[in-house]
Amino acid sequence: MKRRPPPGSTRRGAHGEPTDVEKALWHLLGETFAAARFRRQVPIRQYICDFASHRHRIVIEADGGQHGGEDDKQRDAVIQADGYRVIRFWNTDILTNSEGVAERIAECLAERSPHP
Template sequence: MVKEHQSRAKDLRANMTDAEHKLWWHLRGHRLCGQKFRRQQPIGPYIVDFVHFGARLIVEADGGQHNDSEYDRKRDAWLTAKGFQVLRFWNHDVLKDIETVLEVILREASAPSPPAPLPRGERGVNSRHD
């Protein structure tokens, strides 16, 4: 499964949409105020468009096929449970209003990120001793 995800991520990097290309131009090489992003990165069973691991921030550029998507809701819930914040932008907004998109991304990437949840079995138990 890991090899399959890596291969699929490589294909996605080679075939990015126009919106993903534009966004990547601004995010790559620490261009956004020194923030480090990776593109088409496998995380668990999913491949995300862009991720900033230090800020636990995922950025997605979405086309119309993502409108009211049950798959995206499930995916976002899984990623959120793993401690990531997911930002979604419509391709149209990325292509027509990149400055606003970048402002939102920078604000969220610069904010202190919440700690990642503890792995199952390592959570504290609240018990009352009477």
């Protein structure tokens, strides 16, 4: 059975336009991992995830300085309970170490081959 997000949870994040970091990550995902079919601003349960591949059950979050606390742990637990793997990258890593970010994403994709 397909789960629908709760009413009101499908609204876009705090900003309608993507940040420079989100644009860079979106470009990386599209150019390097097109077959994974990542989507941007994806509702999962009561959360809006930065990027997700339903095919591989992976969520990718781009984190600035305000992230990393108890709220993120709770959020990750809820998303993981739906069968997704959550990986987080600091904004500075996305902008300055895109090769390392791509390597980590490739590892995660290899571990989570698409379900039939």
